[in-house]
Amino acid sequence: MEDFLNKLNSEQILPVLETQGPVLVIAGAGSGKTRVLTGRIAYLVEKGLAYPEQILAITFTNKASNEMRERLSKMVDNADAMWICTIHSMCVRILRREADKIGYNKDFSIYSESDKELVLKKLIKEKNITEDGFIKTLKTHISIAKNKGVSADRYYIENKYVQNIGVICECFSEYEEILLKNNAMDFDDLLINTQKLFAQNPETCLKYSERFKYIHVDEFQDTNKIQYEIIRDLATVHQNIFVVGDDDQSIYAFRGATIVNILNFENDFPNTKIIRLEENYRCPRDIVEVALSVIKNNSQRHRKNVFSNKESQYRIENWICYSDLEEAKEVAEEIERLFDLGFEAKDIVILFRTNSQSRVYENELLIHSIDYKILGGVGFYERI
DSSP: OHHHTTHHHHHHHHHHHHOSSSSEEEOOOTSOOHHHHHHHHHHHHTTTSSSSSEEEEEEESSHHHHHHHHHTTSSSGGGGSSSEEEEEHHHHHHHHHHHGGOOOOOOEHHHHEEHHHHHHHHHHHTOOOOOHHHHHHHHHHHHHHHTOOOOOHHHHHHHTTTHHHHHHHHHHHHHHHHHHHHTTTOHOOOOOOHHHHHHHHHHHHHHHHHHEEEEEEEEEGGOBBBHHHHHHHHTTTTTTEEEEGGGGGGOGGTBBTHHHHHHHHHSTTTTTTEEEEEEEEOOOOOOHHHHHHHTTTOOOOOOOBBBBBOOOOSSOOOOOSSSSSHHHHHHHHHHHHHHHTTOGGGOOOOOEEEEEEGHHHHHHHHHTTTTOOOOOSGGGGGOO
């Protein structure tokens, strides 16, 4: 353990050693937050402050959970006894034990997105709705409502001027009835029903709150209202809640995530200790400075001074183009210049915000006979 602590810088070691009460770690990009999280958990066990089964660590993805579990298994004994999981996985574990308290059997089914779509398509067909894209609109509204924790009736009142909101909420209400009748939940229900379980059964909430002496939450800026309320309830007894996040990196508002959780954390936990990890080990100095010059203009954010000591090999250029066609043409010509300088295609990446923007780039790359590969989506010409 001492060897591990010696690998941490003075900023990183502070949250590892802060073992009592609520802690908010504002971790800038590339600041080594995963190392800090795993180090703190290992430190708690190593120092006898908690047994592995008293540790809860909530991550944003299954991949992150697996990586954290793998790291900790090399650092402490019996790491498998810890609950290291996404919040949805945690809710499944709780509901498999307690679902009968809210009207479900413990062997409830979990509907996948395709299961959900089949049910909704049937409802739409029964209502003779033929509008193109309605299924996508309906799924979006249902998910937004559930992530906000509001019923179909309440959602209608809040959105009564939205096109087709009446039939949307009607389908939403009927969909909920079908789920309950079939002893089934969708992914959003896993959160809603855990919150409901805790609200209607305080003794059950107390049981889990007593069990988890130390709670850790990664990517806290990407939690939504319901997720935060579940986490807050679990921290009621011991108040040893350790959250890591960066309001500057919050990108999931479209799924209900809100930076209010990280900005107002101290309101629910008044004795919060705030620690900032500000050194970026991932990016060169000029990239960090350019990013900070943009993001610092946000009105709602925690103050931080992110920096990097990595020297830059290349300079950043800012182009102003007056159309997407001009932009794609400039990019393709720049790639040809880079080829002339000895760079290869594998050295070059084009980032764009949405898949729909790929078309103009693909057109231009084809005109210039530049081979390319689309990652994380399907190329435009593969869609037709």
